[in-house]
Amino acid sequence: MPDIEFNNIQKSFGRLTVMRDLNLHVEDGEFLVLLGPSGCGKTTLLNMLAGLQDVTDGSIVIGGHDVTDRDPKDRGLAMVFQSYALYPTKTVRGNLKFGLSAQKLDRAEIDRRVEWAVNLLQIDELLDRKPAQLSGGQRQRVAIGRALVKNVDVFLFDEPLSNLDAKLRAEMRLEIKKLHHELAKTIVFVTHDQVEAMTMATRVAVMNAGVIQQVGTPDEIYERPANLFVARFIGSPAMNTLNATVVRDGGGIGAVHAPTGTRADLSAYAFSSEPKEGDTVVIGLRPEHFSVGCEAAKALNGASGARFSLPVRYTEKTGSDVTAFLDSGDGGLIAVRFDHKHHHVPKPGEKVEIHYPKDRFDVFDTGSEKRI
């Protein structure tokens, strides 16, 4: 099974350079998700890997072979497209067979592979239908089947779930994950949906503006975001980021958020390089890590790293939990998410006391926006 290497990739459209010196290594059998907002270059990167777009400079190596100048069909890849891209005039069977007959395989082998994929995806009843007669989920299955029958080692997915409704999306997510588990093939999956990335990936590469911001396991990306972009992009609701000034005093190192006057206790934070007194930093607080109420402080048992007492602007209920947006005093909002079974839902205007555990902070440099 092959690994994939992007070496010093540069991509320009005319005079506009959208990607410079991009390097990425995808391990054997890995499920790598390219995650980023629309227009960040993730689909361009995937298309370059597939050979559908030219690389301006640099090389792409699959399994030790430089494929930069190879035709798409000779790269040993199969791709599933966002719109499924089924051939409208062919039946499901014809769709599955088209790529195989082009490879000039003998008929028995083609039938064997089609049957295998059809059983795996449970689409045997659909074989003689045309794509127009299929539902969204069924088309998705056929599109995956068309990739599977090619029996390649690398699968590319270009936002394949974005046209499905929420329920079906969750089902297909599981199904693709299961396929990856069973087939143990390398998968590169492009999405802008962080839930897909977090649930399916073995590793995630977060991209923005043509640059890979961070590559890591979903946990690493969530727990230790490398910079402010990743911190704000991962997590829902997004991480609260507060500008603060570093203070060093008897209690060790801390940072003061001027508008609320709150001191965040950073003594438990593992700095890679400790800031000086008076440096400005951005501290990140995840909405889901807050504890609400005075009792919560006790429960934290002295581990509270920051305490805020702020009025509620408005609240959002999402079934099992509640997100409250508190007025941070400087026109900004601090989002706090909590389980509404254990608390009453605060009304707008009501003051709420919240605590943040001191081992959960993220700290970034204001200038470089990198984690420190």
Add this chain to the structure above:
Amino acid sequence: MTVSVETAGMAATVQKARRRKRIRGSSIAIMVFLTMCAAFVSVPLYVVIVTSFKTMDQIALGEVLSLPTEWTLEPWRKAWFEVCAGMTCEGVSHGFWVSLKILFPSLILSIGISSVTGYALALWKIRWAGTFLFILFLCAFVPFQIIMIPLVVLVSSLGVYGTIWAVAIVHSILAMPLLTLIFRNFYKDVPEEIINAAIMDCGSFWKIFFEIILPMSANIMIVVLILMITTVWNDYLIGLIFGGVGTQPMTVILANTVITSFGEVQYNVDMAAALLTAIPPLVVYFAVGKFFVQGITAGAIKG
């Protein structure tokens, strides 16, 4: 019973409402204008049709609008079998078969080539594709008369001048710019991901064309087919210039019959010959006209 009465009443009100809407100054003006437009074509057509069924005796009376007192098919028979065009007296039937022989090679050549060029320009990354398109666009608007003489030289140097092939080849070449543009615009609407999927699946230019693209082209094929049949069949100038003796299409034979009559002018035969020449494209249009309209709209929105 009550129900039906009520529905009838409702229908009456609806009709009344509609009728009230219909009688407005602007709609009267539009109706008058459209009637005049229709009359402009249909009155001469009516005269042609009734004249072709009249005897020469009645035509001599000069009442062009009156119906035939005695219906006769004799002019039609004469027009088809006996009428003289120049030196030969074989009727327009000879021209009919020549026209057919010109039509089929023209259709196959022009549609065969321009569907492939349109497909290549629309769906494959081709260097200078934009420039090509611009030149094609210009070519589509160059009047044939301007390049007529060089074309004659060119065709005679190919050694086919005066044959059916000369006419067919010239038709195909002249139709190519417009047809390529039509096909290209139709194929431009094929979703990019489908062609990308096909490129990843097989990558063969011809296999993708024949297996994926061509089956999706039924609509546009019918549009182009009708367009070409009418153009080729109704053409006079190309047939006159590039066709030799005995290989001139029906329109040229018709013109010759009408122009070169000896003695008494047989109006009824001329009219019948004209109608015989005009019928084939009409038949095609009535047979597949429904698809033609569908094809135009389908092409406009998406294939």
